[in-house]
Amino acid sequence: MSDLLQKAWIERDGAIVVTTVDSKGVPNSIYATCVELSDDKRIVIADNYFFKTKRNIEAKSKATILFITKEGKSYQVKGEVEYHTSGAMFDWMKGWNPTKHPGHGALVINTSEIYSGKEKLL
Numbered sequence: 001m002s003d004l005l006q007k008a009w010i011e012r013d014g015a016i017v018v019t020t021v022d023s024k025g026v027p028n029s030i031y032a033t034c035v036e037l038s039d040d041k042r043i044v045i046a047d048n049y050f051f052k053t054k055r056n057i058e059a060k061s062k063a064t065i066l067f068i069t070k071e072g073k074s075y076q077v078k079g080e081v082e083y084h085t086s087g088a089m090f091d092w093m094k095g096w097n098p099t100k101h102p103g104h105g106a107l108v109i110n111t112s113e114i115y116s117g118k119e120k121l122l
């Protein structure tokens with residue numbers, strides 16, 4: 001299944017949408033383009049300008065990632081998150097995040113579910 005995610009990820013078109021929720025269940029969605037798939041197939045997002053997103057993560061929100069491929073197929077990835085401000089994942093993010101952005105932290109999505117439309121792939 002991680003191969004499927006990798007194949008779809010390579011074909012993605014444009015910014016991904018990252019959704020978190022606050023402690024009252026209010027959802028918040030942002031666009032992100034400073035994103036990569038790690039060797040162990042986890043979606044990693046550079047925190048350059050998170051505000052509500054950061055608060056929601058601190059409040060233990062899970063995250064949903066939504067993206068579309070060039071062929072127009074949508075993928076939704078859900079999972080628990082980790083937020084790294086040091087260590088290997090943080091250093092790796094610093095390597096690809098454009099230096100004009102601050103790169104405060106690396107948001108890592110530990111995939112637990114994948115959907116394409118209503119079809120559950122994982």
Ligand SMILES: Cc1cc2nc3c(=O)[nH]c(=O)nc-3n(C[C@H](O)[C@H](O)[C@H](O)COP(=O)(O)O)c2cc1C
Nearest residue numbers: 015030031032033034046047048049050051052053
């Ligand atoms: C096209 C586009 C790409 C963006 N990419 C990122 C990104 O990779 N990382 C980031 O921290 N913010 C990025 N932003 C900013 C976020 O979408 C958002 O404005 C920021 O996280 C503050 O919103 P929040 O308070 O809901 O977290 C991007 C914005 C746009 C319009």
